[in-house]
Amino acid sequence: MRASTRLATAVWAAGLLAALAAAWAGRPYPRDDLDAADRLRVEKVTRPAATFDEAERFERMQAGAATSLKRINADAFSHPSANLDFEGRQRFLLGNGLFRKDWVSAPSSTRASDGLGPLFNARACQSCHIKDGRGHAPAHPGDSAVSLLVRLSVPPGAAEREMIRDGRLSAAPDPVYGSQLQDFAVAGLPAEGRVRIDYEELPVVLRGGETVRLRKPKLSIENPGYGPLHPDVMLSARVAPPMIGLGLLEAIDAGDILAREDPEDADGDGISGRARWVRDETGEWRLGRFGWKGNAASVRQQTADAFSGDMGLSTPLHPDHWGDCTDRQADCRALPHGAQPELGEQEVPGELLDLVTFYSRNLAVPARRDVDDPQVLAGKKLFYEAGCAGCHTPKYVTRRDAAVPDLGFQLIWPYTDLLLHDMGEGLADHRPEGTASGREWRTPALWGIGLAKTVNERAGFLHDGRARTLLEAVLWHGGEAEAARRKVVEMEKADRDNLIRFLESL
Secondary structure (H helix, E strand, O other): OOHHHHHHHHHHHHHHHHHHHHHHOOOOOOOOOOOHHHHHHHHHHOOOOOOOOOOOOOOOOOOHHHOEOOOOOOOOOOOEOOOOOHHHHHHHHHHHHHHHOOOEOOOOOOHHHEOOOOEEOOOOHHHHOHHHOOOOOOOOOOOOOOOEEEEEEOOOOHHHHHHHHOOOOOOOOEOOOEOEEOOEEOOOOOOOOEEEEEEEEEEEEOOOOOEEEEEEEEEEEEOOEOEOOOOOOEEEEEEOOOOOOHHHHHOOOHHHHHOOOOOOOOOOOOOOOEOOEEEOOOOOEEEOOEOOOOOEOOHHHHHHHHHHHHHOOOOOOOOOOOOOOOOOOHHHHOOOOOOOOOOOOOOOOHHHHHHHHHHHHOEOOEOOOOOOOHHHHHHHHHHHHOOHHHOOOOOEEOOOOOOOHHHOOOEEOOOOOOOEEEOOHHHOOOOOEOOEOOOEEEOOOOOOHHHHHHHOOOOOEOOOOOEOOHHHHHHOOOHHHHHHHHHHHHOOHHHHHHHHHHHHHO
């Protein structure tokens, strides 16, 4: 390394350390699960990297002791947390069977598997979370929208605004079609419609002359099965996110997340993340961690929401057997449900919900690859310098009293702050949800992102799957991430390639 380069790196690192010291000075550390010695250890290991000539200690094991060391192939996201005991692995396998299970309409001879719909988006969890990974958007107009769903809402009235303020409602549903468009239905019942996505091509010229052609989606609903949608309906397409590491994200201390809130951008860095607060299953206000806009506080809550909204299956959290069928869809609500008195009051009784929740919490994050590769290390430095770590917080230590003990007190590297950020007009869906505006999205975790297409070769990136590559995803960033995007556009091609190599190593 040339002397001038070493000097520049040293000056940059010193400035970063000074900024970190200023940021941490006087900051309350509200964790109640650590003694003084552990608090010092946690503060030390979670400081952002300051040098990039070698990998950080334990960086390869990005999910701590839960990290999967299995061979990398299409099943890379389907392994259990590596530190589960025998009993835990047995529960994981039972949950896996339920996650893959195809549900059928009621009544059926397979009485423990009926109750699907009557309106639904998928017959199994695995249908959307393909091999436990992310879904994809239709590649061309008219293609099937499997693994993508569409949220619906209308401008709320006074009563609905009050329910939204109180956390009892996320958004005002379409009066006929409800909160989510179901594009499938049981025999004899029309589906709610067909999702169509058209694309407009937007060229972006990068430094050096390279041109990247982005896809700007235009969403519409064809063949509505129950009359026209509300004239002011707001639509938002969502692809299924990857399932890995959810229990570890749930185990991050809320105070560690809230310490990174800066809604008024008091530090002047252009980033003003804020928490999404939601009602949990007990009715208490809690930090929203899951869903593209942070709509669920726990893995169990997110799982129950999916059973109800995506498959029309009742659980103790959502006891309505008809899912998202509205009162104006009388034929739907007149059909039989699949709850069996001898099996429980719901179509998915509590013990089955708990098994799927356990499975979802314990899908392991694969180990990093090439952490010592010079290109990867150079890309990691650029990731920090561009400001990407301002939202994609690299690492945490989970709480000692995690819901799954094996996930407690682990050094993890998810690269997310789990906060809402204004991502600009380009990614806006113009559909408010709870306290999240139509321009805000929760920062997704990046771990495993380099294996997305290994697991599902059609996997797309961003909330609606519009981005076909990691570079396209970066170039869609705007709003609070606009400065970082500009730096990527202005990079030399070799530097951009190194940045992508780093992301591919996660």
